[in-house]
Amino acid sequence: MLKGGLNLTNRPAYSQLVKDLRSGKFVLTGELEPEKVTSLDEIIISAKAMKPYVVAANVTDNPLAFAYMNSLVPSWVIQKEVGLEAVYQMTIRDRNRLAIVSDVLAASYLGIKNILAISGDHTVLGDNRGALSVYDLDSAQFVYLLHKMIDEGVDLAGNEIHGKVGINVGIAANPNADPLMPEVLKIGRKTKIGADFIQTQTMFDIDKTKTFLKEVEKYNCPVLVGVFPLKSFGIADFFDKNIPGVKVPPELLASMAKAKEEPDKERRSALYDEVNLEFFVPFIKEIRKTTKASGIHIMAVLYERIFGPLLENF
Amino acid sequence: MIITKAKPEEELNEMLKPYEKLFVVGCGTCSTSCMTGGEEQVAEMVKKLGDRAIGSAVVEDPCDLRIARKELKEFKAKVQGADAVLVMSCGAGVQTVGDYSKKIVLPALDTLFIGQTERLGKFHDVCKACGECILDETGGVCPVTRCAKGLLNGPCGGQVKGKCEVGKYENDCAWVLIYDRLKEQGRPELFELFRPPRDNSKKVLTQHHVF
Numbered sequence: 068m069l070k071g072g073l074n075l076t077n078r079p080a081y082s083q084l085v086k087d088l089r090s091g092k093f094v095l096t097g098e099l100e101p102e103k104v105t106s107l108d109e110i111i112i113s114a115k116a117m118k119p120y121v122v123a124a125n126v127t128d129n130p131l132a133f134a135y136m137n138s139l140v141p142s143w144v145i146q147k148e149v150g151l152e153a154v155y156q157m158t159i160r161d162r163n164r165l166a167i168v169s170d171v172l173a174a175s176y177l178g179i180k181n182i183l184a185i186s187g188d189h190t191v192l193g194d195n196r197g198a199l200s201v202y203d204l205d206s207a208q209f210v211y212l213l214h215k216m217i218d219e220g221v222d223l224a225g226n227e228i229h230g231k232v233g234i235n236v237g238i239a240a241n242p243n244a245d246p247l248m249p250e251v252l253k254i255g256r257k258t259k260i261g262a263d264f265i266q267t268q269t270m271f272d273i274d275k276t277k278t279f280l281k282e283v284e285k286y287n288c289p290v291l292v293g294v295f296p297l298k299s300f301g302i303a304d305f306f307d308k309n310i311p312g313v314k315v316p317p318e319l320l321a322s323m324a325k326a327k328e329e330p331d332k333e334r335r336s337a338l339y340d341e342v343n344l345e346f347f348v349p350f351i352k353e354i355r356k357t358t359k360a361s362g363i364h365i366m367a368v369l370y371e372r373i374f375g376p377l378l379e380n381f
Numbered sequence: 382m383i384i385t386k387a388k389p390e391e392e393l394n395e396m397l398k399p400y401e402k403l404f405v406v407g408c409g410t411c412s413t414s415c416m417t418g419g420e421e422q423v424a425e426m427v428k429k430l431g432d433r434a435i436g437s438a439v440v441e442d443p444c445d446l447r448i449a450r451k452e453l454k455e456f457k458a459k460v461q462g463a464d465a466v467l468v469m470s471c472g473a474g475v476q477t478v479g480d481y482s483k484k485i486v487l488p489a490l491d492t493l494f495i496g497q498t499e500r501l502g503k504f505h506d507v508c509k510a511c512g513e514c515i516l517d518e519t520g521g522v523c524p525v526t527r528c529a530k531g532l533l534n535g536p537c538g539g540q541v542k543g544k545c546e547v548g549k550y551e552n553d554c555a556w557v558l559i560y561d562r563l564k565e566q567g568r569p570e571l572f573e574l575f576r577p578p579r580d581n582s583k584k585v586l587t588q589h590h591v592f
């Protein structure tokens with residue numbers, strides 16, 4: 068058992084994301100979602116659109132347990148083709164410790180500098196519900212494996228890795244968790260094992276966000292607060308109904324519903340943007356002004372046009 | 382106790398279709414308690430099979446090779462004369478009857494889990510027989526079994542108000558139960574332990590246990 072945690076303050080900042088976080092900048096990250104596709108054209112367009120605003124973009128790994136394109140290839144492609152740093156998301160739902168080591172070594176070769184180590188939504192919630200979930204490791208043990216590979220140059224069994232793994236490690240947090248303390252303690256444990264940064268679940272509730280940030284302050288690990296601008300009423304409604312613990316505020320949902328009534332497509336889009344800006348600009352300002360959050364993780368998947376107006380003030 | 386449930390009628394009928402003469406074996410232990418393979422259920426099965434049932438017996442422990450051998454001895458001729466033996470027990474019992482008789486064995490039940498009985502007919506999955514028990518550290522609540530992901534180091538992001546996203550928020554989040562139990566017991570520090578990855582080779586190697 069590791070009772071006291073590890074001293075990892077010496078792990079270098081391998082990625083620009085972690086360099087910026089450690090420099091004290093207010094950092095913005097984006098999100099890209101490869102789907103059930105064989106082309107990366109859309110991902111490249113999105114990556115180009117968000118690049119001026121963010122230091123890095125997460126590339127999701129079979130989100131909601133839907134079988135999509137492997138996230139390593141698009142992570143590499145956006146770095147190579149667009150020059151946008153990737154946060155390669157990896158779930159332990161689909162990989163045992165052998166597959167994780169393989170993928171991390173491959174990611175290392177491809178120049179990936181950030182991994183977000185997550186457990187992943189359960190397979191029974193996904194689009195192949197009969198699939199076996201792996202969970203050979205849990206997300207804390209995954210962080211531990213990454214620590215072994217990055218800081219000690221070995222795998223979990225102590226086998227030596229030939230070459231350097233220069234990657235920073237992110238973890239996910241759910242400030243919406245109720246009760247919150249088991250979540251906070253879990254985050255604390257992972258920061259002691261070797262997390263370089265935290266990205267949170269989508270937040271709409273400023274009070275919950277503040278409470279969480281206060282609780283994890285003691286772990287001294289930079290936190291990027293997740294926000295999800297709502298491209299349409301349909302997305303807002305889906306979020307409200309399907310994401311664990313996430314409730315879209317009723318007034319925001321109502322404004323989105325009202326915008327949906329606009330028959331003209333362009334005017335409707337403009338109305339959606341307006342509603343989002345009215346909600347998220349003050350939300351982000353409040354976080355920046357009154358909390359110790361290190362930045363914002365913006366999950367505006369296929370809604371890149373919002374980046375400019377949303378972020379021009381930050 | 383090993384919890385079992387009867388196979389769906391249609392599936393059972395399909396499985397039995399090729400066989401004319403069947404011998405039915407029940408279980409006097411777990412399947413009796415589950416009301417899936419006791420005297421009553423064996424009698425019902427025999428009645429349902431009609432002429433196809435050439436005999437039946439409820440063995441006290443059909444999963445114990447010695448007991449199966451001893452108790453089925455008097456039915457030897459019938460067992461051997463049957464096209465197949467329909468066993469109303471868990472998978473261990475089915476295999477043991479097969480090992481003893483060398484006959485075609487057919488499972489009448491699906492084996493579900495090692496369970497806790499809340500009341501007759503209401504059972505809960507509590508033990509995965511993982512071979513590395515940590516209940517001393519987790520307040521007597523097994524995360525390997527009761528967490529849908531089998532996580533060893535706290536809850537995932539899928540718990541809402543202490544309920545698990547898997548199963549539409551009907552089941553408790555094991556890690557919230559563990560947190561509450563450890564707190565009640567004055568041992569909250571155990572929640573914060575880091576439990577390293579399990580040695581799954583141990584499980585592979587305990588397929589036989591000899592002492």
